[in-house]
Amino acid sequence: MKEVTAIGSTFEEAVSSALAQMNASREEVEIDVVEEGKKGLFGLFGARNYVIKVTLKKNAKKDTEQFLYDITKKMGLDVKIESKEVDREVIYHLSGKDIALLIGKRGQTLNSIQYLAQLVFNRSTNQYRTIIVDAENYRLRRREALEQLAHRLAYKAAKSKQEVSLEPMPSYERKVIHTVLLKNKEVKTYSAGEEPHRHLVISPIIKK
Incomplete structure (x- = not known):
């Protein structure tokens, strides 16, 4: 429930009623007074209740987590989600049975889910964050594989x-290879093509 209208003989009573209906804390909502209450003469005659409208504040982190629950449920998966924020990255770790279905071939399914999660998160906030969706530490294993690939293809x-052209990959994977080869004096890297076919090219440095 994202919005409720609540009535109470006092402001606090109306707020408590709304929060109970929404199962939310006061910090998670915005409160607008629709109609001011009035005690009335002797507390009886002319008394008027408070009428308030309570709306849930947008919570990008929770919205994205709910999106991940919804999409994995539709895939027939029962997952556990843990999240943490590091600098300007929000990382969602997914675990559960049959998690390989979530990763897909070379992480393609996981990358697609991550792309959608990025859109969900950043439409709910004006503070841009990079979203990482990981499953059973696939990202770490993939990073290690990319680093090995980078050295092999640079050689x-x-x-x-x-020049050696790599397969299309997401920008953060291209960045891994680019970063690994920054100190390599024999090659340079650049990206070519348009999304979703943008790829990295490793080019030899020809010494004169």
């Missing part, structure tokens, strides 16, 4: 003196 490009 290939330098030895053959020809």
Whole structure:
């Protein structure tokens, strides 16, 4: 329930009624007074109740978590979600039975869910955050694989003196490879193509 109208003989009574209906805390809502209450003569004659409208504040983190619960449920998965915020990144760790279905081939399903989660989160706030959706530490394993791939293909490009194009991948995966090869004096990297086919190119540095 995102919005309720509540009535009470006092303001606090109306607020308590609304919060109970919404199962929310006072910090999670915005309160607008629709009609001021009035005690009336001797507390009886002409008395008027408070009428308030209470609305849930947008909570980007909770909205995104609920989105992840909903989409995984539709996939027939029962997942547990833990979240944490590091600098300007919000990381959602998903775990549960048959979690491999959530990852997909080379993380494609997980990447698609992460892209949608990014949209859900940032439409609910004006403070942009990078959203990472992980499943059973797949991101760490993928990062390690990308780092190994980067070194192997950099060696290939330098030895053959020809550019090596990688498969299309999300920007943060391209960044992993780019960062790994920043200190490599034999190659340079750049991105080419348009999303969703944007990919990284490792180019040899030809010394004159």
